[in-house]
Amino acid sequence: MDVIVRPTPELRGEIGALSSKNYTTRYLLVAALAEGTSTIYYPAHSEDSDAMRRCIADLGAVLEEDEEKIVITGFGRHPKDIKELNVGNAGAVLRFLLAIAALSPDITFVNTYPDSLGKRPHDDLIESLQSMGVEIEHRDGKLPITVRGGAPKGGKIKVSGAVSSQFLSALLFLTPLLEEDSEIEVVYDLKSKVVIGQTLEVLEQAGIVIHASEDLMNYKVPGRQSYQAREYTVQGDYPGSAAILAAAAVTNSDVKVHRLMEQSKQGERAIVDVLRMMEVPLTHENGVVHVRGNGQLQPIEFDGDAATDAVLAMVAAAVFAEGTSRFYNVENLRYKECDRITDYLNELRKAGADVEERQAEIIVHGRPGELPGGVTINAHYDHRVIMALTVVGLRCQQPLVIKDAHHVAKSYPGFFDHITALGGNVEWVENGTL
Numbered sequence: 485m486d487v488i489v490r491p492t493p494e495l496r497g498e499i500g501a502l503s504s505k506n507y508t509t510r511y512l513l514v515a516a517l518a519e520g521t522s523t524i525y526y527p528a529h530s531e532d533s534d535a536m537r538r539c540i541a542d543l544g545a546v547l548e549e550d551e552e553k554i555v556i557t558g559f560g561r562h563p564k565d566i567k568e569l570n571v572g573n574a575g576a577v578l579r580f581l582l583a584i585a586a587l588s589p590d591i592t593f594v595n596t597y598p599d600s601l602g603k604r605p606h607d608d609l610i611e612s613l614q615s616m617g618v619e620i621e622h623r624d625g626k627l628p629i630t631v632r633g634g635a636p637k638g639g640k641i642k643v644s645g646a647v648s649s650q651f652l653s654a655l656l657f658l659t660p661l662l663e664e665d666s667e668i669e670v671v672y673d674l675k676s677k678v679v680i681g682q683t684l685e686v687l688e689q690a691g692i693v694i695h696a697s698e699d700l701m702n703y704k705v706p707g708r709q710s711y712q713a714r715e716y717t718v719q720g721d722y723p724g725s726a727a728i729l730a731a732a733a734v735t736n737s738d739v740k741v742h743r744l745m746e747q748s749k750q751g752e753r754a755i756v757d758v759l760r761m762m763e764v765p766l767t768h769e770n771g772v773v774h775v776r777g778n779g780q781l782q783p784i785e786f787d788g789d790a791a792t793d794a795v796l797a798m799v800a801a802a803v804f805a806e807g808t809s810r811f812y813n814v815e816n817l818r819y820k821e822c823d824r825i826t827d828y829l830n831e832l833r834k835a836g837a838d839v840e841e842r843q844a845e846i847i848v849h850g851r852p853g854e855l856p857g858g859v860t861i862n863a864h865y866d867h868r869v870i871m872a873l874t875v876v877g878l879r880c881q882q883p884l885v886i887k888d889a890h891h892v893a894k895s896y897p898g899f900f901d902h903i904t905a906l907g908g909n910v911e912w913v914e915n916g917t918l
């Protein structure tokens with residue numbers, strides 16, 4: 485399905501933020517790794533969180549869900565012996581479960597998105613797991629991947645965090661269950677370091693003890709631990725809400741987004757500070773972000789690694805700023821659902837934006853007027869490209885047609901409903917043409 489985004493000068497109204505994708509995937513996993521029954525309130529519903537639901541059920545967890553909560557009886561350290569898992573297009577779900585599959589004799593992760601997740605690299609995690617005695621068959625570090633585990637060894641483990649923090653998170657979920665104690669050393673670099681804070685927070689809530697160094701590069705993990713069955717409540721999602729807030733920033737608006745905790749460990753809460761630095765009128769109190777946009781934005785410089793999943797929305801806002809913005813330290817955007825630098829900037833250019841790329845940088849020469857628009861956008865299977873181009877489309881002179889916009893459901897199936905509720909002029913169509 486495609487979406488037509490038509491010029492929309494004004495947005496008004498209130499919405500509740502969707503539930504956090506990162507916390508939902510983590511709570512589902514730790515509930516599955518516990519032996520008792522856990523309850524998760526307000527879990528996210530999206531393709532990625534559904535992928536985790538499906539996979540933990542295949543691995544032997546029992547799930548019961550109603551409107552408000554999901555109740556999960558876990559399989560502990562003994563996942564069911566199954567042959568195949570399908571994680572859809574969910575990178576974090578794949579990486580976390582590649583590690584957990586090391587507890588099983590033989591699981592193949594199939595390749596259902598050859599043009600998206602199928603192109604993403606997993607070598608760094610594969611190498612770490614192999615050093616722990618796990619046999620892995622793969623095609624150049626990519627899907628399909630077969631993990632032949634059983635009794636992975638702890639001890640000294642090295643992992644590179646230069647491409648993704650998800651490899652380290654995966655090992656942090658696995659190692660507490662091993663017979664031996666482990667020492668994990670992060671080598672080269674650690675991108676998206678803030679996300680590790682979310683992993684450690686969830687592990688602690690699940691009763692797991694991990695000793696992390698202050699710089700998050702070294703960990704001591706006692707073995708023979710058990711995940712405890714607990715109650716968890718999922719907070720609102722900043723990465724998805726970043727696109728809504730950016731849309732409010734580039735229009736004349738009066739928009740409130742509820743359920744966004746000020747104290748969250750989500751790095752993408754930086755969207756609030758970034759918009760503030762861009763001089764967008766807003767307040768953030770009692771979990772409510774209130775934007776009263778006037779369409780005027782100042783340029784900024786920002787280290788995007790601190791808020792990796794909100795950078796595309798920030799760039800979309802910067803497209804309309806009065807000057808040149810720079811988002812640096814963002815190389816790992818190239819290894820996401822698409823190349824979020826080259827592919828994304830190509831789509832922005834089609835709409836009329838003036839943008840430049842470096843290997844690890846996005847430079848935006850703002851155009852405070854409207855952009856011409858009137859073009860068809862390739863979504864590159866990427867929910868965040870779809871949301872960011874919607875932000876831009878609202879302020880174009882002519883509509884944008886976003887092809888295959890249904891991929892927005894990877895993280896935020898209700899995105900276009902929320903934009904419509906705020907008065908955005910968007911429409912789902914079978915075969916969008918201009």
Ligand SMILES: O=C(O)C1=C[C@@H](OP(=O)(O)O)[C@@H](O)[C@H](O)C1
Binds near residue numbers: 506
């Ligand atoms: O651990 C996680 O849940 C995630 C980590 C981040 O990935 P990288 O560490 O690859 O940047 C983020 O982009 C992704 O959406 C979710």
Ligand SMILES: C=C(OP(=O)(O)O)C(=O)O
Binds near residue numbers: 820821
């Ligand atoms: C990159 C993302 O997700 P993942 O790595 O889990 O596929 C994202 O949600 O933007």
